[in-house]
Amino acid sequence: MTTRRFLWRWRTGWLVVLLAPLICWTQPTLAQSNTAAAYTFTTVAGYSLSDSSDGVGPLAGFNQPGGIAADTNGNFFVVDEQNFTIRRITVAGVVSTIAGLAGVRNFVDGLNSAARFYSPQNLTADRSGNLFVTDWNTVREVSPVGTNWLV
Numbered sequence: 001m002t003t004r005r006f007l008w009r010w011r012t013g014w015l016v017v018l019l020a021p022l023i024c025w026t027q028p029t030l031a032q033s034n035t036a037a038a039y040t041f042t043t044v045a046g047y048s049l050s051d052s053s054d055g056v057g058p059l060a061g062f063n064q065p066g067g068i069a070a071d072t073n074g075n076f077f078v079v080d081e082q083n084f085t086i087r088r089i090t091v092a093g094v095v096s097t098i099a100g101l102a103g104v105r106n107f108v109d110g111l112n113s114a115a116r117f118y119s120p121q122n123l124t125a126d127r128s129g130n131l132f133v134t135d136w137n138t139v140r141e142v143s144p145v146g147t148n149w150l151v
Contacts, residue, residue: 043057043058044057044076044089044093045057045058045060045062045089045093045095046058046060046061046062046065046095047061049061050062050063050064050082051063052080052083052085052097052102052103054087054094054095054096054097055094055095056092056093056094056095057093060087060089060095062078062080062083062087063080063081063082063083063102064080064081064082064083065078065079065080065081065087066078066079066080066081066120066121066122067079067120067121067122067123067124067133067134068123069123069124069125069131070125071125071129072127072129073091074091075088075089075090075091076088076089077089077098077123077125077131079120079121079122079123079133080097080100080102080120081119081120081121083097083100083102083103084100084101084102084103084104084105084116084117084118084119084120085097085099085100085101085102085117085120086098086099086100086117086120086123086131086133086142086149097113098112098142098149099112099113099115099117099142099149099151100113100115100116100117100120100151101113101114101115101116104116105117105118105119106118107135107136107138108151109140109150109151110150110151111145111148111149111150111151112148112149115142115149115150115151117133117135117140117151118135118136119135119136120133120134120135121134121135122134123142129143129144130142130143130144131143
């Protein structure tokens with residue numbers, strides 16, 4: 001096992017802190033549950049092949065889904081990183097592209113598929129329903145305008 005040493009310069013000399021063993025050995029215990037209840041994992045949307053199709057549940061396709069956020073209505077929003085789009089998953093499991101055009105990369109503000117993302121990765125939602133997306137070296141706002149989305 002490789003041990004990483006982080007060095008800090010202190011007035012009295014060098015202080016060596018060995019963090020790798022602490023992180024490696026304590027992290028799994030934090031992830032363990034103290035209950036005997038079984039967990040069920042369910043695929044909400046997408047399947048194992050890369051795609052950009054909208055649809056319900058496994059009929060929808062993603063190409064490297066990244067950041068995810070939820071709004072106050074129970075919808076999820078997903079950054080589809082390699083399709084350069086923002087996708088919405090409704091409570092009913094319907095996936096739709098709300099901003100960007102699959103496979104087309106650029107920095108363009110616009111409405112729905114007229115907007116372009118260069119390298120979207122993470123997002124968050126505020127209480128008003130606006131999304132904030134990290135896109136390369138920028139943070140972009142995606143706002144609902146009626147049934148449309150404006151970047």
